[in-house]
Amino acid sequence: WSFPEILIALILIAIIGTGTESIIIAISIAYLAQFTRLTRAQVMALRQETYIEATVNLGAGHFHVIFRHLLPNAITPVIVAGMLAIGDAIILEATLGFFGLGAQPPIPSWGAMMSSGTAQIFIAPWIILFPGAAIALTVISINLFGDALIDALNIRSRLRDV
Template sequence: LTGETYIEATRNLGATHFRILFSHLLPNVLAPVLVAAILATGDAIILEATFGFFGLGAQPPTPSWGAMMSSGTAQLFIAPWVILFPGFAVAMTVIFLNLFGDALIGALNVRSKPKGA
C-alpha cells in the first residue's frame, strides 16, 4: 500500500509517518483483515467438528460438536436428533458467521459508499 497514489500525495503534503499510518493505511488494511478473520473462523469451526467426529479432536470431557455427533451415530435410527442438533448448531453458526462477514464487508467498504453518505 505504500506505493499507492494517495499515500504518496499525503507524504508530499508533509504528513508524518504516524498520520499516514493511522489515517490512511490502517483503515484500508483493517477491514479486509477483520473480514478474513471472521470468515476463517467458520472454516475453523467446521474443521474442529470434522476432527471431533473422527475422534481426532478434543477428548472427553471437553465438549465438541463433532464428538457429540460421533457419539450419536450408534443411535442414528432410534434418536436421530442426537446427531441433528449438533449438526444444525454447526451449520447455523457457520452460516451466521458468513452472513456477518458479508455484512461487515458492505459496512466497511468505504469505496462503495456514495459521496453523500
C-alpha cells in the same frame, strides 16, 4: 500457494497432541498464512496510492504513514475475512472433533457429539441431527453477519448509492 487448512491442522495436532489448547493453536496457525497474504496484498496495493505518496513527499515518517494511513485502510478487508473464516474454523474444529482429535470429554465439542452418535444413527438420529444443525445454523449466522459487515464497511458503495 494454497495448502488446505485441515492438513496443516492435522500435522500440527500430530506434533503437539490433542486437546483444547492444541486445537486452538493448530487452527490459528492453519489460518495464519491466509491473513498474512491478505494483509500484505492490501498494504502493497495501498502503497501505490497517490495520497500515500503525497504523505511521504510531505515529509511524514514511516510510523506516521503506517499507523495513520496504511493500517486503518488495510485492516477492513482483514476484519471481514476474519469474520468469514470463523465459520470455516468452526467446521474445522467439528471435523477434528469428529475424528477424536479435538477437545477430549468432558469438554463438549459438536464434532465429538456427532461422532458419538454414529453408532445409534438408525435408532436415535437426533444425536447427530442436533449438533449438525447447531453447526450449520452457527456458521450460516456468522456468514450472514460477515456479509452485513462487508456492506457496512464498504464505504465506496455507500457513496455511489447517494
